[in-house]
Each structure stands twice: as C-alpha cells, then as structure tokens.
Amino acid sequence: MPKLHIVEERLPLIFPEGTKNRQNHINITAARTIFVLLYLGAVEGTEVWLRPDQVTRMTDSQAAMIDNDSRLAWRKTSMKVIPKDQPILGRWYEVNSREGIRDDCLRYALCETGAVIVRLGLATTSSAGRYALEKDFSMLFDPALSDLEFEIAVDSWASKHLSTSAIMRKQLAQRAASQNEGTVKVVFPNNEVRMLAPGPSSGITKAVIEDFSKHFLIQPAVVWISESANKEERSDRELANAIGLNIEVDKHLPDVILADIGTQEPLIVFIEVVASDGPINDTKKDGLMLLIKKSTKLKESQAVFVTAYADREDRAFKKTFSVLAWQSFAWCMSEPDKIIGLYEQTGTRKLTDLLTD
Secondary structure (H helix, E strand, O other): OOOHHHHHHHHHHHOOOOOOOOHHHHOHHHHHHHHHHHHHOOEOOOOOOEOHHHHHHOEHHHHOOOOHHHHHHHHHHOOOOOOOOOOOOOEOOOOOOHHHHHHHHHHHHHOOOOOEEEOOOOOOOOOOOOEEEOHHHHHHHOOOOOHHHHHHHHHHHHHHHOOHHHHHHHHHHHHHHHOOOOOEEEEOOOOOEEEEOOOHHHHHHHHHHHHHHHHHOOOEEEEEEOOOOOOHHHEOHHHHHHHOOOOOOOOOOOOEEEEEOOOOOOEEEEEEEOOOOOOOOHHHHHHHHHHHHOOOOOOHHHEEEEEEEOOOOOHHHHHHHHHOOOOEEEEEOOOOOOEEEEOOOOOOOOHHHHHHO
16 A cells, blocks of 8 residues: 555656646546545455545555554545534545546546546446556556566556547657757758757747747748757748748747648748747737738738647646637647637638638
8 A cells, every 4th residue: 555655756757748637647646536536445346446535535654554443444444424523633625625636637538548447337416435446557556566577567558548639648748858868869841850959848949940840831831940059040031031021130030940842832831839938929920921011922821820839737827828819720749630720700601610611
C-alpha cells in the first residue's frame, strides 16, 4: 500500500504534458481519490467498489494507518451513515462535495482514460460503490517498483489503455521536451533543411512547417522564420518579392510567414508561435494586415492569421485563447490535422453554412 505522496509524485509521470484534461488526472483530488481506491482495495477483479463520498470522509490520520486491519475496518465504517452529532474531524472534503470528485475526477478524467472502471448493472439511484481501479493501472503505484520498472510499466499501460490520440499527444509532448536540449532540425516543403536554436518555440515552429503546412496548404512555401539570433538569413526575399510582400525586420513581423502558392491567388499565412505568450490578437492582426495593405499585388482577402500552440491542455493555450482575434485560426501541434476557426457572422450565415463551407 503506497502512501499518498507516492501517488502524488507518480501521477504527472503517468499522465505527462499532452494528456487530455491532464489537470484533473494529476491534481490533489485525483491523487486522494486514487489513494482511497487503493486504501479500500477497490481494484478490478476484487468486487470492492468505491463510493465518491468515501473520498470526502478520509482524514490525514486515517490515511497514515495503512496496515490491513485498519484499512478493512475503515472500508466498513466509511459506508455507514454518519450521525449528525458525530462529525468527522479533519475530513478531506466537506459533506456535500462528492459531485466534484464523481464528475471532474472520475467520470470525465480517470474513467475516460481507462484508469478507473465502472461497475455494470448498478442502478443510478443505488448507494453502493461503483468505481474501481483498472488492475494494471493500480500496479503503477507499487512502492517496490524501481525507477526503471516503473517507467516500463507506465509505457506498457499507456500503450494498452490510452487512446491512439492520447498516445500521439504524449509522444508529441515528449518530442517537444527533447527539443529543449539541442538544435532543432526543420525540413522545409522544398526539402531544404534549417537548424533552429533549442527551445519549446522551435519545436512548435518545426511542427508548423512540417505538419501544419502539409495538412492545410496546397503548395506550401516558407517566406519567413523569425529567430532572434539570426532573422535576415531566414527569409526568402525572392519569393516574398514575387508575391508582392515587403519583408522588413520590424515589430510587425510574426514568427512564421507561409505562402500557399498552389491557389490562383497566393495565400499569405501569418503565424505566431505561442509557447508562453504573444498570440494573434486584434492589435497584432491589424499590424500584420498593414503588410498586405502596403503591397500593390496583394489583397486583404489573401491574408490568413494563425496562432500555433503545443496542445489545448497547455497553459499557454488556456491563458491566451480568449484574446485571439476573430477571423483567425488556432492550431495545435498535438492534433496536427485539426484547426479551430474563430468566425464572425457575416450576413445571414448559420451553422449549417459553416458546416458545408
């Protein structure tokens, strides 16, 4: 039986950056819920099941008593009705707070990733327990596991129980983390290779050029990459001049400018890479549109604005999404074939029109 701090320490390693709804998998409520499941012995195949209000009844003093007799005794008493004149002193949560544990932690987090299973055939009005840890998942908290054994067990569990998209998110997050350590190799659409300085922004930039461009542009070309150490060598002035875009190293330039030259009129795609801050808000969009207005060859309808992130679960996404400019897009490297459009209604367009666009 592990102590609570072991559960807390291992959860972020089991559910790394890139896991959908990660916060509700690794916060203190998740750790306490899993601890109580282990404390009860509520594991797949044991026919012991957790009721969410049992988590609220746990106390620090009870959690410290991890011998079998104490655990078995508490399993029984935690299911009994509590007399109003005998409150539980030091309980982890208030009496009527079980819904947050049931919904945020269990239903929409641990159950969705397969870490917790639900008892079948139980009436929704039943007061019996209905949740248990998936067997292999419960073994990840064995305190006897060495670091290597734990790592192998986590990889094995993830490959069997996480969805394909979740595994992809994890792999992309791990790839981004590794790009903090050395130069980042980027292959342009024309097969030219460039090296970027290490860091999370470079990892997202790489994904924009190698993944976003292939998914959303017909014939992509790189016009500009902004890198503080060496800006000028990373612009294609010949292409920029051909399409009528005047590249000037000033405050209005974004992190990346792509062009889609496979359309009748080329699209100019302005992209801001956000590892922490700096999305395309209204002010930045207006500044970038000036580059189009100054051109004698380009029209405003040829400009596209995209803010690129690592993942929707990333702190930067949650921090900046609310200020993104309308008529722009948000894209995440963890879901390369998906894009979020921020539309303003024009005329009488309805949802059905957007779905058929």
